[in-house]
Amino acid sequence: MEAKSKGLLVVFSGPSGTGKGTILKAYLERHPQARLSISATTRAPRPGEQDGREYYFVTREKFLEMRAENALLESAEYCGNFYGTPRAPIEAWLEEGHDVFLEIEVQGGAQVQKLEPDSVGIFILPPSIEELARRLRGRGTETEDVVQNRLAAAKRELCAAEHYTYAVVNDTVEAAIEKIDWILGAERCKVSRNRKFIEGVLNHD
Amino acid sequence: MEAKSKGLLVVFSGPSGTGKGTILKAYLERHPQARLSISATTRAPRPGEQDGREYYFVTREKFLEMRAENALLESAEYCGNFYGTPRAPIEAWLEEGHDVFLEIEVQGGAQVQKLEPDSVGIFILPPSIEELARRLRGRGTETEDVVQNRLAAAKRELCAAEHYTYAVVNDTVEAAIEKIDWILGAERCKVSRNRKFIEGVLNHD
Numbered sequence: 001m002e003a004k005s006k007g008l009l010v011v012f013s014g015p016s017g018t019g020k021g022t023i024l025k026a027y028l029e030r031h032p033q034a035r036l037s038i039s040a041t042t043r044a045p046r047p048g049e050q051d052g053r054e055y056y057f058v059t060r061e062k063f064l065e066m067r068a069e070n071a072l073l074e075s076a077e078y079c080g081n082f083y084g085t086p087r088a089p090i091e092a093w094l095e096e097g098h099d100v101f102l103e104i105e106v107q108g109g110a111q112v113q114k115l116e117p118d119s120v121g122i123f124i125l126p127p128s129i130e131e132l133a134r135r136l137r138g139r140g141t142e143t144e145d146v147v148q149n150r151l152a153a154a155k156r157e158l159c160a161a162e163h164y165t166y167a168v169v170n171d172t173v174e175a176a177i178e179k180i181d182w183i184l185g186a187e188r189c190k191v192s193r194n195r196k197f198i199e200g201v202l203n204h205d
Numbered sequence: 206m207e208a209k210s211k212g213l214l215v216v217f218s219g220p221s222g223t224g225k226g227t228i229l230k231a232y233l234e235r236h237p238q239a240r241l242s243i244s245a246t247t248r249a250p251r252p253g254e255q256d257g258r259e260y261y262f263v264t265r266e267k268f269l270e271m272r273a274e275n276a277l278l279e280s281a282e283y284c285g286n287f288y289g290t291p292r293a294p295i296e297a298w299l300e301e302g303h304d305v306f307l308e309i310e311v312q313g314g315a316q317v318q319k320l321e322p323d324s325v326g327i328f329i330l331p332p333s334i335e336e337l338a339r340r341l342r343g344r345g346t347e348t349e350d351v352v353q354n355r356l357a358a359a360k361r362e363l364c365a366a367e368h369y370t371y372a373v374v375n376d377t378v379e380a381a382i383e384k385i386d387w388i389l390g391a392e393r394c395k396v397s398r399n400r401k402f403i404e405g406v407l408n409h410d
Contacts, residue, residue, distance in 0.1 A: 123396065129406055161403050166394045169402075179394055185387030189371045191328065197374075198366050201334055 005194075007035075007094040008187055009116055010101045013109035013164065014124030015157035017136045017150060023124060023168075023176045024103055030177060035093045037102045040066065043081035056086065073115065074108050085112075099184060110163035120187050121164035122180065127171050129155070210399075212240075212299040213392055214321055215306045218314035218369065219329030220362035222341045222355060228329060228373075228381045229308055235382060240298045242307045245271065248286035261291065278320065279313050290317075304389060315368035325392050326369035327385065332376050334360070 014020045028034055040056040042063050051057045058066070063082045066072050075084030085102060093100045102112060106123075113121045126132035132154055136147050161167055168179045187193065219225040233239055245261040247268050256262045263271070268287045271277050280289030290307060298305045307317060311328075318326045331337035337359055341352050366372055373384045392398065 125403065125406065155407060158403065158407055161396055164396055166391065167396045167399050167403065168394055179390065182387045182390030183394055185384065186371065186391030189373055189384055189388055191366055191369055191372045194372050198330065198363065198372065201330065202360060202363050 005097065005188070007096070007098040007100060008184055009090065009094060009119040010099060010184070011109045011112050011116075011119050011121045011164070012101050012103050012124075013106045013122070013160075014170075015106065015126070015132070015154035017132050017154055018124045018126045019135065019170045019173070020103065020124040023170060023173055023180075024101060026173050027177050027180055028101070031099075033097075034099045034101060037085055037090055037100055039083050040072070040086050041081060041083045043083075073102075074104070074112050076105075076108055106157045106160035106163075110160055113163065113165075118193075120166070120183065122166045122168055122183060123161045123164035124176070125158070125161065125167050125169045126154075127169055210302065210393070212301070212303040212305055213389055214295065214299060214324040215304060215389070216314045216317050216321075216324050216326045216369070217306050217308050217329075218311050218327070218365075219375075220311065220331070220337070220359035222337050222359050223329045223331045224340065224375045224378070225308070225329040228375060228378055228385075229306060231378050232382050232385055233306070236304075238302075239304045239306060242290055242295055242305055244288050245277070245291050246286060246288045248288075278307075279309070279317050281310075281313060311362045311365035311368075315365055318368065318370075323398075325371070325388065327371045327373055327388060328366045328369035329381070330363070330366065330372050330374045331359075332374055 012020065012024060024036070028036055038052065038054075038056060040058050040063060042058060042060045045051065045055070045057050049055065060082070063075075063084065066086065067075055067084065071087055072084035073087050073090065075082060077083075085104070090100050090102070102109070104112065109121065113119050126135070129151070133147065133151055136142070136150050136154075142150075166183050168176050168183075170176050191198070217225065217229060229241070233241055243257065243259075243261060245263050245268060247263060247265045250256065250260070250262050254260065265287070268280075268289065271291065272280055272289065276292055277289035278292045278295065280287060282288075290309070295305050295307070307314070309317065314326065318324050331340070334356070338352065338356055341347070341355050341359075347355075371388050373381050373388075375381050396403070
């Protein structure tokens with residue numbers, strides 16, 4: 001049933017400070033077949049960044065052209081720069097059977113799920129607000145005011161969990177990875193994703 | 206997040222001959238915390254059957270009373286006998302955190318899922334029609350006519366897969382059990398089943 005089936009588009013999000021980047025990095029190391037979507041941006045590359053690895057670095061004109069041609073799954077503007085998700089590489093990977101992870105901020109992820117109802121929304125949660133505060137403080141480089149502001153922002157972002165199908169608590173990276181495995185395994189068992197197989201059994205002979 | 210959470214009601218079905226009974230038996234041996242729902246029936250106990258183990262054996266009057274009081278999750282009549290699923294033991298087990306499996310024929314299972322939108326519908330599929338025919342023939346005790354009739358019935362039952370959320374192919378019992386584990390693990394991660402936890406994180410401080 002799994003053979004030759006399309007990959008899953010995973011919308012991966014959560015408040016800042018929940019460790020979603022760490023989980024995703026570990027998951028991708030464990031699953032070399034999975035792919036991470038690369039965003040396009042109009043901002044200049046920073047030292048060490050490489051076109052097609054961290055980002056696709058494009059001109060403003062090129063970006064606006066892509067957006068006008070519906071070549072971006074979603075796009076947003078931060079601090080005067082555009083960021084967006086090119087649709088073509090994602091669709092090519094999905095067709096080849098790779099699961100594609102889209103790491104995205106909470107509201108953008110909610111939008112993508114609406115546009116792509118076949119996508120799988122996973123929202124990473126902190127085990128508790130205390131633990132989140134400990135992690136934000138743990139960096140040790142911020143004043144208490146900055147920590148409190150970040151905490152308030154994280155709580156606002158937490159409300160967006162409602163727009164996602166699954167919530168995974170980041171107790172430990174290992175436990176979170178196992179849950180993502182369950183979620184993608186279960187999604188592949190969905191009747192809605194196996195209509196061709198079921199029809200194949202039915203229409204035989 | 207899992208602690209003290211309610212169990213899952215699993216509506217477990219599939220065409221006859223797919224081996225769903227074998228999978229469920231193996232699953233329950235592996236997961237002693239899971240429970241199998243026991244039906245009530247008005248038919249007489251067969252030799253070796255025990256009240257409260259294979260069935261709750263009840264009188265016709267008692268059955269009709271239970272049905273009138275909405276004490277049955279579903280009920281049906283076969284060959285002049287009533288069969289039904291008592292609601293109370295299921296709800297008690299779910300509250301205690303046990304997952305409860307309801308092994309049921311395909312149409313009854315579709316009904317239960319409509320009545321209980323929080324239930325998890327799993328439909329067992331044969332790997333192919335050839336394999337299903339081989340399994341039906343494998344019993345070796347039936348004429349080819351009987352096998353063909355059963356096969357036609359199984360194909361009609363296969364159409365009901367559409368009413369279930371998940372389909373699990375019975376390639377091997379081990380692989381099927383693993384998929385059921387993924388499905389229940391993923392269901393426990395659903396945002397809709399973790400609202401209290403999320404609100405707890407949000408409303409803390």
